[in-house]
Every structure is written in structure tokens, then in C-alpha cells.
Amino acid sequence: DTGVSQxxxxxxxxxxxxxxxxxxxxxEHNRLYWYRQTLGQGPEFLTYFQNEAQLEKSRLLSDRxxxxxxxxxxxxxxxxxxxxxxSAMYLCASSSGRGLNLYNEQFFGPGTRLTxx
Amino acid sequence: DAKTTQPPSMDCAEGRAANLxxxxxxxxxxxxxxxxxxxxxxxxxxxxxGLKNNETNEMASLIIxxxxxxxxxxxxxxxxxxxxxxxxxxRVEVTDSWGKLQFGAGTxxxxxx
Numbered sequence: 584d585t586g587v588s589q590x591x592x593x594x595x596x597x598x599x600x601x602x603x604x605x606x607x608x609x610x611e612h613n614r615l616y617w618y619r620q621t622l623g624q625g626p627e628f629l630t631y632f633q634n635e636a637q638l639e640k641s642r643l644l645s646d647r648x649x650x651x652x653x654x655x656x657x658x659x660x661x662x663x664x665x666x667x668x669x670s671a672m673y674l675c676a677s678s679s680g681r682g683l684n685l686y687n688e689q690f691f692g693p694g695t696r697l698t699x700x
Numbered sequence: 701d702a703k704t705t706q707p708p709s710m711d712c713a714e715g716r717a718a719n720l721x722x723x724x725x726x727x728x729x730x731x732x733x734x735x736x737x738x739x740x741x742x743x744x745x746x747x748x749x750g751l752k753n754n755e756t757n758e759m760a761s762l763i764i765x766x767x768x769x770x771x772x773x774x775x776x777x778x779x780x781x782x783x784x785x786x787x788x789x790x791r792v793e794v795t796d797s798w799g800k801l802q803f804g805a806g807t808x809x810x811x812x813x
Contacts, residue, residue: 587743616800625787625803626744639800674743678799689801691743 585609587692589675595698596665603661604695608677615658616689617650618674619643626674632658665699672696704788709808712782718775720807722788725769732791733764735773736801737784744787744803747773778811785809 588607596602608615613634618626629648630640634655644650647665652658662669673696676689705723712718724733734749748755748762750771755762761774775782787806791799 618801623805625785625806626801628800628802631800676743688746689744689799691745693741694743 587675587677587690589673589692589695591695592693593696593698595700597700598667599664601661601663602665602697603659604673604675604697606658606660606675606677606692608657608675609679609690612677612679612690613655614678614689615652616676616678617658617660618676620672620674620694621670626672629660629673662697665697667699670697670699704790704804706786706788706804706807708805709810712775712778712809712811714780714811714813715777718778718782718809718811720773720775720786720788720809721770722773723770724788724790727768727790733762733768733771734789734791734801735760735762736787736789736803737782738787738806739781739784744801747786778809780811780813783809783811 590605594602615632617629619629620626628641629644630650631638632652635652647663650660672694674691674694676691678689732749732751735747736744737747738744747759748757750762750764752764764771785806785808787803789801
């Protein structure tokens with residue numbers, strides 16, 4: 584399978600614990616995005632990487648959230664001191680960012696569903 | 701980026717065409733219309749996009765009104781697998797734009813046998 588993969592698919596944690604999610608983009612895609620989706624709503628943008636550089640962070644990304652993309656390949660999203668309000672689906676997407684097309688569609692992974700008790 | 705308005709839900713009979721409307725009355729001249737869909741428990745999937753001309757691909761057709769204030773996504777022969785939330789997004793597209801997507805609540809489409 585050459586799509587975007589995310590791990591774990593589900594995570595249940597207690598309030599105050601730290602959690603880390605991993606995203607493996609499509610090989611050679613240099614753009615990587617994180618989104619968050621709560622029940623009944625569309626995904627909300629969190630942050631964007633071009634290669635290893637984090638170029639934009641949403642105001643939704645509080646200081647308890649940190650994302651990395653070492654070497655421009657996989658990415659991790661860590662949430663420290665989780666709160667019940669962090670319960671959501673965390674989606675990762677990648678796009679190629681190359682070629683003559685102005686628009687390079689984003690390919691989404693299946694998401695990691697976080698439940699904070 | 702301009703905002704969009706979509707009906708919260710709609711039903712469609714299997715085998716019939718599904719016509720999904722989207723209003724984007726404040727769209728700017730350089731903003732494109734994109735459609736994504738999200739099947740339950742999966743990530744969103746790109747369907748189609750366009751600027752002012754109608755577009756067609758293997759999944760759907762996109763009809764944009766002449767004033768560009770609204771558009772319709774057409775699924776020509778809906779199947780049960782087309783049951784999903786459909787998102788209409790408008791966004792500026794410029795060279796080298798990296799393109800974060802701003803999703804609304806979308807339209808829940810249920811295709812019934």
C-alpha cells in the first residue's frame with residue numbers, strides 16, 4: 584500500500600498524559616499537513632511542513648502541541664498534558680508540491696482517533 | 701478565502717444522478733472551487749476542482765455558474781459507495797501555493813437502494 588499511513592489508529596488516554604502520533608506520507612511527497620476533526624465538523628488545519636521545515640501553525644495548535652518532521656520524511660504530532668477537549672480525529676495528509684500543475688491534491692491518511700478520559 | 705454554504709444533508713436513489721449544490725457568493729476572481737468527500741471512518745478524498753469552466757473526470761462533473769457564485773457537483777450514477785460527507789471548498793491557487801484546506805461542515809449524502 585503506497586498511501587498515507589497513520590499510527591496508531593486509535594488511542595485512549597487519561598487526562599494529563601502525553602500522546603504521540605505518527606504519520607508516514609506518500610513516498611517523495613514533500614508537503615505534509617496535520618488536521619484535526621471533531622464529531623460532525625469538517626477537518627481543521629493544524630500545521631504544515633514542506634520537507635523538514637514547519638512553515639505554518641494554526642492558532643488551534645496550542646503550546647501543548649508540537650509537530651516534527653525530521654529529515655522530511657515521516658512526521659510526529661505530540662500532545663502534552665492532554666485535556667478532554669483534545670478528543671478528536673487527527674488526520675495527516677501529503678501532497679507532492681512538484682510538477683507543472685498548480686494544484687497538487689492532498690492525499691489523506693485514515694486518521695488517529697484520540698479519546699481523552 | 702471565501703466561505704461556502706451547503707445543505708447539511710441529502711438523499712439520493714442508487715443509480716440516479718446526485719446533484720450537490722454549493723453557494724460561494726463572495727468568491728474572488730482568483731479562487732478555485734474544490735470538492736472533497738469523506739467516507740465514514742476514512743480521511744477526505746479529492747474529487748475535482750475548477751475555476752470557471754465546467755470540469756469532468758472519472759468521478760464526477762463540476763458545473764460552475766457564469767457568475768461563479770454557486771456550483772454543483774454531479775455524481776452521474778450514484779452507488780451505495782458514494783454515501784459520504786461532501787465538502788465544497790474555495791481557495792486561492794497561486795504558483796507554489798502549498799494549499800491548506802478550509803473545510804466547512806459539508807453535505808451528508810446518503811445513497812439508498
